[in-house]
Structures are given as C-alpha cells and as structure tokens.
Amino acid sequence: MITESALLENRYFDSVFLMRVSKRLSEQPGINYAAMVMGTPKNVQILADAGYEGIDSLGASSNDLVVSLKADSVDAAQEVINSLEKFLVRDTNKVATETKVRTIDQALTQQPDSNLAVISVPGEFAAREARQALQNGLNVFLFSDHVSIEDELALKQTAAENGLLVMGPDCGTSIVGGVGLGFANAVRKGPIGVIGASGTGTQEVTALAHRWGSGISHAIGVGGRDLSDDIGAISTLQVMDALDKDPNTAVILLVSKPPGSKTLALVNERIAACSKPVVTCYLGSEKGLFPDSNNVTTTHNLDDATTAAIRLAGGMRVDEGNDITPESIQRERLKLKDNQQYVRGVFAGGTLCYQAQQVLRDAGLSAHSNEPLDKDKLLADSLVSVGHTLVDMGADEFTEGKPHPMVDSTQRVERILAEALDPEVAVILLDCILGYVASDDPAGEIASAIAQAKRTAKQRADELSVVVSVCGTELDLQGLDGQVALLEEAGATVFKSALQAAQYAVQLVAKKD
C-alpha cells in the first residue's frame, strides 16, 4: 500500500463536509483509506501519527485543504487526486452555498433580528467567535469541542452578565421552540423543558418523551462540564430561570453526570425556589445517592426520568410494548455456551454508553470502558476489550481526524466484526441514533456487520446475540420503523430504549459472569 498526498491552498471546508467527502473517496477503486482535513498543526500531526507519510512536509496552513490517500497503487491515488474537484462540489440547492457573508457583523446587517449564533468552527478558533457573538448580543450554541475550561468559564460569565446564554462547548444537541440544533431528534412540542449536560442523553429523553405521548417545550444543552465545580452550573441555572418563566414548560428535566459537591448545593437551592416540579437524572451516580428533596424528583436512568417528567406534567406514559418475555429471554440464554460470558458494547452515544455501564454495575457486573464510570475500570487500550467492555466510539481517540460514529459507522463496523471473533462474547450491545445531521442510514451502515458478526460466531458453532437500541422518532428523516426493520432483518434484537437494551443484555449474561 502506498500513501499519496495533495494540498489545495486557500480552500476552506467544514469538518462534516470533509468527513462525507473522505468517505466517498475511500469508496473509489484502489483506495483503502482517505483523509481530508484542514491543514491545522493539530490535524497534520494526527495524520502523521496515523501513518500518512510525508504529510508534515506539505507546509499546510489552517486555510489549506490536505488530502491524503492510502491506496493500492500510485495510479489509483493519482486518479482520485486529479478528479478531486468533482468531489468538492456542494449541493447548489442548499442555503449555505448562496452566502457571501463572511463575518457576524455582516450577518447581523442581513438579519438584524438574529437571536442565536450556532458555532461549529475548529476548537482553537471557537472561543474567539463565541466572544464576538456575545459582544453582538447573541446567545451562543457552541458545538465546537476542545475549548478550554478557562475559556468556557470566561464566556459563560460574560454571557450571564449580559443576560445571554452559552450552550456548550461541545454541545451536541438543543431544541429551541421545536427547532433542533446540532444532533437533535424531531419531536412534538409539549410540556417538558429539558436541561441537558449530555448530547445523546438529551436526544434519548426527548425521543422517549415524544414516543411515550408527551412533548418538549425546549431542550437546552449546557455542555458536559457546566455542572462541575469549575463552572458552577452557570448555564444550567440560567436555563432553569428561563424555563421557570416559560409559559410552555410545565416540568423541568435535568440530565447530567453527577454535579460537583458545591454545585449540587447551588442547583438544589435553585430547584427549591422553582415554581415548577423538577426531575433530575444524574447518570453514573450510585443508586440512592441523591435522594428526593424539596421539589426534586430524583431518577437514576433516562427512562425513569422521562416517565417522571411525563407524570409530573399531568400526562400518562404510553407504553410501546415489545415481544420480550421471560420465556424468550430464557430461549436466547440457552443458545449461549457456558464460555460465552461477556457483553461488548460498541456505542456512538457517550451518554448511552455511560448509562449501560450503570446498568451492568447495578447488576453486579464489572464493565471496562474508555470512558468508565469508575476510574479503575479504564481500558488500558481503547482498541482492546477486556471482560465486559462498553466502548464510547465517539470519544476523542476515535474521532480526532476521523468522522464521529453518528455520522459514519466505519470504525464501529470494524469493532463489531472484531468483537465477534472472541468466543467469550455473548452479547454485542449497540446503539443506533437517528435525527438531524446524523447519518442518512445509521441502521443500514451497521446491519451488514451485525449479520456478518452472527455468521462469524456460527462458523465456530456459537450463537451470538446482538442487541440494539434505536434512539429516534417516526418524525426523524431516517424513518424509525424502517431503521428498526433493517436491524431486525440482520438478526438483532431491537429496543427503542437504550436502558431496556442494556437491561436485556444483562439478563442474557446474568449468572454467567
């Protein structure tokens, strides 16, 4: 295999567009891997570390597009490099291609009533753009990651002083008045206001609320560090104030990892003064650690949190039901051999991975992870599973210079196939996340790998269970029923709740640990 690289000077493209083009390039004849990144020092280093030889001698700058191909031959690589322009053409029907606007000031001239800046520029430039947005009186949805905690604190303090909000950084999901920002699911409007310090946690509770008959007034992401003592819940408290006043919100649902101890006191104090009922879900905490207190209903997982919110808003959860019975679980268990002991989770959603670890821990099973609940369960190598392992494939080590698994399942497919080679694996546990900006066909991307994994096990006379949770609604563009059908046809047992999927996986391996 050879490596060929090219540099296109002064050609800036956003990261999601480049991920899509990279994928198309890698599908061309004779191309094994394709990397397309803007030539920031960090990106160049990541590619050099990944074995793309000669990349650091190109002399790229942050405005230059770097293309590097691992190919069967120089000819195959050159053919793609010579036709790069055709891959870089955008859909001319889309709004973004029509713009000549180059600054926030110019955008405000064009749209003076703007109330929000959506910022997804590379992390090293994100705080600067967010500052400029705040100076112009705009609230900020900060999707960019790799923003320092010092910058986050300064931005949030500036925002709070001016009655503005910073959602993020690393904010994957918000829904403002029915409009999804970032990776959000399409849900109906309703009485539940969500404050989310986790992207896929917010997606899961909003999708569940919709499918269980309720709806969402707003779901506001605050960034994963907002409830740490370093930040002190600045955005969370602002959103709680706003939702308390919002006439469309009847109940407030807060989803987060456990807050810092000082911050917990602040949050509880604010909740006690809230005129509306509040449900908290601090994922990863020991059960019972956060008791109900004044005006707080404490829950331990995303399903219970959603159920409580629906009830407190005066509604009733509509049960979806499924075909799982004690008998069907027993039948599935009997197919597993005695040496098939382990659950291997391969997740796109970090919070869903985290919740699954909690399910295993509550069942007395010890799970390793690259993003562990307990530090002593940290995987020595994220690429190598040990015992029960639940991997967050959206973590930095998998996404630096590569597509996030919610956009492209290539790395997840490789991991699923690798796990199937281990005869001690009983269950492969997956998630499949629908919604805006996510892959057009996330189920289709993993379905053939699921079928292949089961065939691999069968070749050594094993039965491998594959359990998938789908996060989405029938309003999502991918089509909920069609996505579920694809997974079931591939041989997976499918749930529309990540909690239920993890609980089912645990039941399959119970007493086999």
Add this chain to the structure above:
Amino acid sequence: MESKTAIDKLLATPVAAINLGVEDFADNLESQGAWVVHVNWTPPAGGDPEIIAILDKIL
C-alpha cells in the same frame, strides 16, 4: 413585571440564527423553517495565532 433577558426572548420567539462552521447545520435549520444566515467562515489571519492575538488587541 420582571424584565425579559435575551434568553427569555430566545425561548419566546422563532429561532433566527447566524451559523458559523458546519454548513449542514444551516441547511438543517432552514429545513425546519428557522431563519438562518450562514457565514462563509475561514480561519482568521490564515489561522496564525500570533497574528490573531495582535488583531484582537488592535480591533
């Protein structure tokens, strides 16, 4: 009566966004009926952090 902050107004009025970065986000907002202006963003000063710092001081 309590004064409304920009956050209250954000929750009470239709989203009118300025998008910097991923173009898909602008398309996505427009497809949902939100107002959006996409900024054709590129790294300032060619991405050179020293020049950016100087620009930030003088502007």
